[in-house]
Each structure stands twice: as structure tokens, then as C-alpha cells.
Amino acid sequence: MLALGALAGVLQPRRRLGTWLFVALGVLSAAAALTRPDAGPVSALPTLAAVAAGSLTLRTILPSRSRFDPVEMSIRGRRDVNPPAQTPSDPVRRTLLTAGALTAAGGGLAYLGMRLGAGTAGSATPFALPAPARPLPPLPAGLEATVPGLSALRTPVADFYRVDTALVLPRIDAANWRLRIDGDVDRHIELTFDDLLAMPMVEADITLNCVSNPVGGEYIGSTRWLGVLTRDVLARAGVRATADQILSTSQDGMTISTPVAALTDARGALLAVAMDGKPLTREHGYPVRMVTPGLYGYVGATKWLTRLTATTYAAEKAYWSTRGWAEQAEVKTQARIDVPRRGETVAEGQVVVAGVAWSQAHQGISRVEVRVDEGPWQEAELGPDVGGHYWRQWRWTWEAHTGGRRLTARATDGEGTIQSSEIAEPAPDGASGLHMVNVRVN
Numbered sequence: 001m002l003a004l005g006a007l008a009g010v011l012q013p014r015r016r017l018g019t020w021l022f023v024a025l026g027v028l029s030a031a032a033a034l035t036r037p038d039a040g041p042v043s044a045l046p047t048l049a050a051v052a053a054g055s056l057t058l059r060t061i062l063p064s065r066s067r068f069d070p071v072e073m074s075i076r077g078r079r080d081v082n083p084p085a086q087t088p089s090d091p092v093r094r095t096l097l098t099a100g101a102l103t104a105a106g107g108g109l110a111y112l113g114m115r116l117g118a119g120t121a122g123s124a125t126p127f128a129l130p131a132p133a134r135p136l137p138p139l140p141a142g143l144e145a146t147v148p149g150l151s152a153l154r155t156p157v158a159d160f161y162r163v164d165t166a167l168v169l170p171r172i173d174a175a176n177w178r179l180r181i182d183g184d185v186d187r188h189i190e191l192t193f194d195d196l197l198a199m200p201m202v203e204a205d206i207t208l209n210c211v212s213n214p215v216g217g218e219y220i221g222s223t224r225w226l227g228v229l230t231r232d233v234l235a236r237a238g239v240r241a242t243a244d245q246i247l248s249t250s251q252d253g254m255t256i257s258t259p260v261a262a263l264t265d266a267r268g269a270l271l272a273v274a275m276d277g278k279p280l281t282r283e284h285g286y287p288v289r290m291v292t293p294g295l296y297g298y299v300g301a302t303k304w305l306t307r308l309t310a311t312t313y314a315a316e317k318a319y320w321s322t323r324g325w326a327e328q329a330e331v332k333t334q335a336r337i338d339v340p341r342r343g344e345t346v347a348e349g350q351v352v353v354a355g356v357a358w359s360q361a362h363q364g365i366s367r368v369e370v371r372v373d374e375g376p377w378q379e380a381e382l383g384p385d386v387g388g389h390y391w392r393q394w395r396w397t398w399e400a401h402t403g404g405r406r407l408t409a410r411a412t413d414g415e416g417t418i419q420s421s422e423i424a425e426p427a428p429d430g431a432s433g434l435h436m437v438n439v440r441v442n
């Protein structure tokens with residue numbers, strides 16, 4: 001924006017091209033703002049104000065060409081036998097002062113706007129969480145207490161990764177929130193937030209991960225969710241047998257498609273209202289989001305959910321399906337090494353190697369093995385079992401000998417299948433390959 005502002009200033013003396021540049025950018029950004037799904041006529045106001053401010057600024061600091069005419073200025077300078085060095089009436093000085101004041105005012109306003117916008121970023125109106133019909137026992141203590149650097153068994157909400165297309169977080173008032181269920185169903189229905197909370201509440205420990213997570217990456221988090229079963233909600237509308245996809249829509253227009261089967265089978269897909277014992281934060285989908293065990297977030301975890309449409313994969317394509325990502329994608333089994341870190345130098349002797357592993361689509365983790373360089377695979381000790389939809393911590397004690405070493409981990413799922421060692425990029429349906437970490441032993 002600074003560069004464009006400077007460009008406008010340079011262009012302005014030529015037929016007021018600077019003003020036209022502002023107008024052109026204004027039209028472009030007003031169009032962008034007005035075509036947002038939740039836009040109203042006022043969405044164009046900030047842009048109009050910006051164009052007006054920009055043009056006014058150009059007029060104020062570059063009033064006309066002649067004042068900057070170098071010839072005129074030099075004549076004026078010669079005429080002043082004893083020029084009052086730099087009076088405020090000096091056009092250059094006045095221009096600089098005006099421009100400086102306007103820049104400061106603009107910066108202040110921008111800062112104020114950001115503060116106002118961010119003021120409620122994390123907070124949403126709290127509500128009393130209903131009790132689950134069958135509460136789960138508390139989560140067991142994880143291995144992180146004894147292994148510094150290991151991912152906590154339960155990811156704190158503040159550390160939970162965030163991935164979405166929302167430039168501005170949707171601001172939803174739970175009291176006005178409605179969930180529309182339509183498409184190929186027996187009855188089109190609409191649920192209020194209270195309707196939802198009145199249904200049987202379910203607690204579930206589920207690990208969520210992003211399809212764009214590279215091998216060893218950070219786009220994964222695990223927590224205890226509270227919500228209603230997606231299948232209970234869909235049953236109220238009666239999804240017809242001809243539908244194979246539920247297209248879910250977020251307040252901001254983002255769409256995600258999920259197989260009907262994944263939302264209605266025994267895995268227990270949820271419409272969640274809380275994570276880690278507290279209402280969802282705005283970042284994570286307040287007031288209601290989907291959580292579908294075994295599927296990557298982009299095909300099962302719609303945040304700011306407002307609509308469920310029963311349809312078919314042949315008829316409707318979701319946001320990412322038209323942008324190079326697979327229409328359907330199950331989470332791939334993976335093991336990640338958290339400690340030691342890549343490039344770390346460790347002391348010779350006993351070194352704890354530890355991490356997490358997950359296989360939400362294949363009954364959780366039954367084994368994790370580690371090897372040093374091309375050595376034999378050695379079985380790691382597993383942390384507490386929180387169920388097949390949740391990641392599992394692991395740790396292994398290594399007798400480390402000096403030199404550059406490569407640690408590799410691999411997981412075996414609950415069905416006995418070893419994870420794929422074939423290297424695949426995240427696109428189109430999730431990364432695969434073994435996580436390797438190079439360390440130095442001294």
C-alpha cells in the first residue's frame with residue numbers, strides 16, 4: 001500500500017493519474033468486498049472512505065503543478081533578498097508538514113481500526129455447556145511430564161493449529177445462529193443453537209489434522225470435543241438414500257464435502273460446540289463446527305457451520321475440490337519425531353527419542369518403531385491409549401554413539417498395517433513417507 005501510495009503521488013501531476021489509480025483500486029476492492037457471501041451494501045463503505053481519503057490527500061499535498069514548478073521556485077528564491085529561512089508558508093515545508101500529519105493520522109486510524117477489529121478476536125459470547133449424556137473419564141496423564149519437548153497429550157487450545165480461508169474471522173451471535181438442513185432430505189429443517197444444545201451431548205477425544213501438513217509437520221492437534229452426533233442432526237431431516245455427499249457451508253461461504261457414510265456411521269462424527277471444556281473460540285469455529293474422525297479437516301471439519309445440504313459428488317463440488325485437492329481423503333497413518341529436534345546436538349549416551357503417531361482412519365496406533373541410520377527397527381514404548389481417533393505418544397531410549405546420525409520413525413496402525421514409506425506431497429490427498437531427523441552426537 002505504501003508503494004501504491006508513492007506511485008499515486010508520482011503519477012498525480014500527470015492528468016491526476018494518482019486519483020484515477022485510487023479510483024481503480026477502489027472499484028476492485030469494493031467488488032471484492034461486495035462479492036463476499038456475507039456482504040451487504042455497507043461492505044463497500046471502507047473502500048469508498050479510503051478512495052476519498054486518498055484523493056483528498058493527493059489534492060492537499062499536491063494542490064497543483066505550478067507550486068512545484070522548479071522555475072517558479074527559483075525565481076521566488078532570488079526575489080527574497082533575505083528569505084525568512086523556512087516559514088510555514090514555504091510551499092515545500094508546508095507540503096511536508098501536511099503530508100507528515102496526514103501520514104501520522106492515517107497510521108493512527110489504521111492502528112485504531114486494527115485494535116477495534118482484533119478486540120473481540122478470541123472471545124465469543126460464552127454459554128453454559130450442557131453436560132454430556134455419558135461423560136468420559138478424565139484424560140490420562142501424558143508422557144510429556146517426563147519428556148521435555150514432547151507434544152502434550154492434549155493440545156492447549158491456544159496452541160491448536162489454525163487453517164482456514166477466513167481473512168476476517170466470522171462474527172456469529174449464537175442467539176441468532178441457525179443451521180439449515182436442506183437438499184435431498186425428507187424435510188427441510190432449521191435448528192437454533194438452543195435446539196442443538198437440547199439434543200444428547202457427546203464427548204469425544206479426536207485428533208484433527210490438515211491435509212496440507214507435511215511429514216513431521218505441525219498442522220495437527222488433539223483435544224476433547226463436546227457436541228451432538230452429526231447423524232442425530234441429519235436424522236431429523238431424513239437424508240434420502242440417493243445422496244452420497246453432505247455439502248456443508250460456513251457463514252463465510254466456504255464449502256466442504258463429506259461422504260454421508262462418514263457422518264452417519266459408528267465413528268461418531270460430531271457437530272461440536274466446545275473443545276477442551278470450553279465453548280469454541282472464534283478461531284476454531286464458534287459457535288458450531290464439524291469434527292469427523294478419520295478425515296482431514298478440509299473434508300470434514302467445517303467451522304462456523306450454517307448449512308448442511310444432502311447432495312451427490314456428481315452434482316456439487318466443494319471449495320478445495322475445484323482447486324487441486326482430492327474430493328475425498330482419509331487421514332494417512334504417520335509417526336512424528338518431536339525430540340530430539342532436527343539439527344540438535346545431543347550428548348553421547350542415553351538419549352530419549354519421542355514423538356506422536358496417529359491413524360484415525362485405521363483403529364489408532366498399535367506400534368511405533370525407531371531406527372538409527374540403516375540399523376534395525378526397534379520398538380518404542382507407547383503412551384496412554386485414548387482411543388483409535390486420538391494420537392498416541394511414544395518414547396524410546398537410544399544408546400547414542402558419536403557422529404552424525406539419522407533417526408527414522410514408523411507407525412503401525414490398529415489393523416496391523418505399517419505406514420507407507422512412499423514419499424508423497426500433501427496435494428492432492430495428504431503427505432506420506434517416514435519422518436526422519438538428523439542429529440549430531442558429541
Ligand SMILES: Nc1nc2c(c(=O)[nH]1)N[C@H]1C(S)=C(S)[C@@H](COP(=O)(O)O)O[C@H]1N2
Pocket residue numbers: 160161162163164165166208209210211250251254283284285296297298301302303304
Ligand atoms: N469455514 C471453514 N472451515 C474450515 C476451513 C475453512 O477454511 N473454512 N478449513 C478446514 C481445514 S483445511 C482444516 S485443516 C480445519 C482446521 O481447523 P482448525 O483451524 O480449528 O484447526 O478446518 C477446516 N474447516
Ligand SMILES: [Mo]
Pocket residue numbers: 163209210211212296297298
Ligand atoms: Mo486443512
